Amino acid sequence: MAPRDLVAGARARALSLVRTQQPFVLWGAEPMNGGNYLYLWATAWARHRDTGERWLVRHKPKMDPWLQEFPALRDLTVGESDVSWRQKRTVEWGQQAGRDFRFKDLRDFARELMLASKTFGRRMAARPHEAVVVNVRRGDYYTDEKLKAVFGFDIAGYVHAALHRIPAERRDRVVVVSDDPDWCATNLDFLGRGRSVSFMPTPHDMFEDLAQLAVARDLILANSTFSYWGGYLASARSARERPRTVFAPLHFNRLYSDGESPLLLPEWTAIPDDEFSTPDRLHREA
Template identity: 35%
Template sequence: MSVLRPAKRAARRAVDATTRQAGAAVDLLRLGDRTVLRTPPAGMRLGNFLYLWLHAHGRSTPERPVRVLESRGMAQWWQIFPRLRDLSVTRDELRFSDRREWEPEWLYQRFGIDFTRPQLHAFIDDALIPALAPGPSDGRLVINVRRGDFYATEFEAKHGFDVVGYVTAAVAHFDGARSALVVSDDADWCRTHLGDLLIDRIGDIEYAAPDPLANLRAIASAQRLIGANSTFSYWGAYIADRTHEHAQIVMPRFLARMAHGHDAHQLDPSWTALDGFA
């Protein structure tokens, strides 16, 4: 078995390389005006989708539209943000002539390289705020904690970090906070591991129910925010920053253990990024 497995992997790599070469050859024949950003059929969520839609929005012109190919889980967000449907094509709508692109390493997510602040704000104003309508800040500190499949799964080795240490350090940047809303996909974990810390440092703590749209709106409405190593958190912060003139945002500099480094290349340089905790 130990001999056959490397042979099978080598065979799969050879097939994949041949498929990519064949696809590249066919792509030379695709000379249409429209460009479609490829996506994997599954495995991406809203945060990653939004970077693709941002890229399409920033590059599109009436003469040269750019669209994002539908992936599993995308259609549910079209119902909430209709403008995102305009920036997408289903697999049935894909034309042979459509030019195809895909950037698998950075996923069009590098702040200041793949997109500018004006492009980000234009996309938020056009596609997100009209449908999301984040409410005015009530002055509470919002703390976003990402758990879910980042922990106790195969993804923990890549994404897991010292959440307690990070939140402890981040709360110190908000000395005047007297109440906080914890937004998380695992409120029970937060109560157990962060509850005493937050009550001691802040006092009045509330935990949001796990609802993706309501959670995004809560983060987006924050004027004071502690974010997580999550693209969902980054997008809530982008919208909060756009909505509030003097938003105070703290993020971990750590994103994940990747070949090109650990730092989050999505962070707005105007935010406070905390080092360590990986």
């Protein structure tokens, strides 16, 4: 180990002995976006509920739309300038189920802090309810070759497999939520065989998209943290309102857990890669 690393390690250990003041602070990691931030807030909330220790999340400018949409998250957020040198702070993702939170914590957090938002409630009320909602994440997952190698998978095969697990009488209406509707229209054309298909309007509003996921009656998720949070919100609703089925690809990314997602609720149905339909079947079956 380089002398500089030894010095840095010794300094970190020394600071850990004096940084004992609460609230502790989740410093976050980089790069992060909305779904990642929600896991940090959920971790802070769950740790307080579980241990009594108070945790907050360091504010970053990209959080501001989320704080406006879900005001209860403000009580879990702290500005960097307001953090004392004596407060413990950690650099982490907050995405380890069983360590950072339990699955019950995710449902309760979604219900108590997010679904309580009046603004978001109005968005949900305005979205179509009786539909199969399909979320497709494209974007930099597929335009960036490095990210594609980590996150990319057979989207069309997965959506086809999930759709055909839903009873035929519940597949009359499909709403597609995607950052690339043109790709979906071309590559998921089987969605329109014998049923009504609509796409979320562009330009996209991420909270409108999230609201549509939250009110789905049958939900087909993508391998993204944003999509997972749509699923948590949907599953946190009352037994009468929550989805009849939620599907998710077992694949999340290829960085850990053999590519399998550790963030799927146990009541969801995970679909493994070897169940995906072949391209030939996509064109033969409606």
